[in-house]
Amino acid sequence: MPQDPIIRVRGLVTRFGTHTVHDGLDLDVMRGEIIGVVGGSGTGKSVLLQSIVGLLKPASGQITVFGQSVRDTSDHDYRELRKRWGVMFQDGALFSSLNVQQNVEAPMREQLDLRAETRTALARIKIRMVGLHEDAFDKLPAELSGGMRKRAGFARAIALDPEIVFLDEPTAGLDPIGAAAFDKLIAQLRATLGLTVFLVTHDLDSLHAICDRIAVIAEKRVIATGTMAEMQEVDHPWVAAYFKGPRARAALAQKDIA
Amino acid sequence: MTIDAGTVTLRGDLVISTIESLSWAAAAQSGATTINLDAVGRFDTAGAWAVVELDRALSPQGRKATLAGATDLQAELLATIRDNMPDDGAPAAPRRTIAELLDTFGRRTAHSFGQAIAITGFLGQVVSTIAYLALHPRQVRWTAMFYHMQQVGLSAVPIVSLMAFLIGVVLAFQGAAQLRQFGAEVFVVDLIAISILRELGILLTAIIVAGRSGSAFTAAIGSMKMREEIDAMRTLGLDPVTILVVPRTLALIFMLPVLGVIANAAGLFGGALMSWIELGVSPGVFQIRFATNTDVWHFGVGMIKAPFFALIIGIIGCYQGMQVEGNAESLGRLTSLSVVLSIFLVITADALFSIFFAIVGV
Structure with missing residues (x-):
């Protein structure tokens, strides 16, 4: 179906010093x-994410989200824009002095004027939706395992029912079962909440399992986009090594069995 | 929302920003049994939650309300929310009774004693490590120690000398007002010399250093603890006391007396300057009176205290850093505790020294 892009990046140039x-x-x-955005280490996948959500000012280029420029916008518009997306950083980036429930309530507290009971109920639903047990409500981030922190970070990212969620390596550092469960969670929430998901990842299984499209960053730009099958046809040494290497074959084989 | 013939019809957007205006009381009283979602616009998890709540309100005795007009997506979202509804009403925090307050008080008191014992234990550990290193000087981290000497010593010279200079000025100024009444202006020299050399020079230097370096020790070691660097050291067979605590503590023990001497000089200079301006006591007179009337032990008393103050600041700063847990709040709390505690203990030690010197008569 023909549609406008929800995120549109054109001619982005980012520099750190030289x-x-x-x-x-x-x-x-x-x-x-x-x-799914893939690329070797240090190719600027996370930097791209940070540029799109406005944490980094690029040297030049156009970034529009919902048809609105992220760079040249008033503070007020940017604040409105920010309500419509959620970001999950690597390792969750939870506020370490707040418990899980307060972390998930934080965006609601800041952006909306809700009654305390409503906020609590909604936060608890979100925490349960990402697969955390009720015991986790009043735990501090330091008391959680890495996987639980990621889930709590995801709950905070979807607290305001955003239209887009940005996930920075959501499955890195999780065991295969936990990673598969997280993939399933993302797919399920996409289906029920109608999310658009911008996924930075290294995880070939994630790419196979849930990504509709893959964008490969190399040589300082996006060198290829397309489905997993189309990636097999791309004639570029890095892409070939990535998608035809032993791990990729294993991931493909697994999918065929499943 | 309209209620009509046993059907509650919801209209418009049911999203997080609109659900607060809805109330289910009327719907619940009407005894409606069907919820119609035909006319609902945007619908998110908060809206789904509101519908689930309405459903509950309409079905008090396990009677199930019927949902009509939900799209597949909406139905799926409703099912997800229903599955994830938390159990009702977390128990409210119970009121605290007097017994509980007493219990808290007791626990805190016991905790303080436990802390005192733990700090003493840490002191012992550090002193024994220093003794061991004295016999094995090759294992001392000299680079780290000299780096910290620069940080706590050299970098603190400007602020310490400015502070002492101003204290000298204040003493001369305040002393002058009183002594002039008796025509005893020249005694201002004794006033400044004794108070600065014996007490104020070293005490105020120690307080500044506690605020400056004690807090830095806690913050640095604490953030290493947070990022598991301390655990990493232990697994590599490196002793955090040797690597982190001893260089910092030794640097303070070496540098605090030096800073004390600098503070004394700056304080005397400030005092002499103000005496000259305010009382007409010329630098020459000041110097002669200072040299003849001030016992060298006044200086000695101040200097003897310096290494002890340094040890207190170093031990407290490093100990509190080691106590930091995984969150940023504990780092902040312990950093401030470290400064408060080390200043308090420095002043306590100073008082004990005063009693001691009064008894031995210097």
Whole structure:
């Protein structure tokens, strides 16, 4: 179906000092899709994510989300824009002095004027939705395992029912069963909440299991986008090594069995 | 929302920003048995939660309300929410009774004593490590120690000398007002010399250093603890006391007397300057009176205290750093505790020294 991209990046240039991370990067993300962004370490996947959500000011280029420029916007518009997306950082980035429930309530407290009981009920539903047990409500982040922190971070990212969620390596550091469960969770919430998911990942299983499209970052730009099958056809040494290596074959084989 | 012939019809957007305006009381009283979602616009988890709550309100005795007009997506979302509804009403925090307050008080008191014992234990550990290192000087982290000497010593010189200079000025100024009444202006020299050399020079230097370096020790070691660097050291067979605590503590023990001497000089300079301006006591007179009338033991008393103050600041700063747990709040709490506790203990030690020197008569 023809549709406008929900995120549109054009000619993005990012520099740290003399080091150029992105040089003329283009990317479109469609509404309702799960897009997986892959690339070698240090190719600027997380930097791209940070640029899109406005944490980093790129040197030049256009980034529009919901048709609105992220860079050249008033504080007020940016605040409105921010309500419509949720970000989950690597390792959750939970506020360490708040418990899980307070962490999930934090965006509601800041952005909306809700009654305390409503907020509590909604936060608890979100925490249960990401598969955490009720025991976790009043635990501090330091008392949680890595996987639980990621889940709590995801609960905070979806606290305001955003239209887009940005996930930075959600399955890194999880055991295969936990990672598969997290993939399933993302797919399920996408289906029920109609999310658009921007997924930065290294995890080939995630790419196979849930991503509609894959964007490969190399040589400071997006060199290929397409489905998993299309990735097999791309004639680029890094892409070939990534998608045809032993781990990729294993992931493919697993999918065939399943 | 309209209620009509046993059907509750919801209209418009049911999203997180609109659900607060809805109330289910009327719907519950009407005894409606069907919920119609035909006319609902946008629908999110908060809206789904509101519908589930309405459903509950309509079905008090396990009677199930009927849902009509929900799209597949909405139905799926409702099912997800229903599955994830937390159990009703977390128990409210019970009121605290007097017995509980007493219990808390007792626990805190016991905890304080436990802390005192633990700090003493830590002191013993550090002193024995220093003794061991004295016999094995190759294992001392010299680079770290000199780095910390620069940090706690050299970098503190400007602030310490400014502080002592101002204290000298204040003493001369305040002393002058009183002594002039008796025509005893020249005694201002004794006033400044004794109070600065014996007490104020070293005490105020120790307080500044506690605020400056004690807090830095706690914060640095605490953030290493948070990032599991201390655990990493232990697994590599490295002793955190040797690597982190001893260089910092020794640096303080070496540098605090030096800072004390600098503070004394700056304080005397400030005092002499103010005496000259305010009382007309010329630098020459000040110098002669200072040299003849001030016992060298006044200086000695101040200097003897310096290493002890340094040990207190170093031990408390490092100990509190080691107590930091996994969250940022504990780091902040312990950093401030470290400063308060080390200043308190420095002043307590100073009082004990005063009694001791009064008894031995210097």
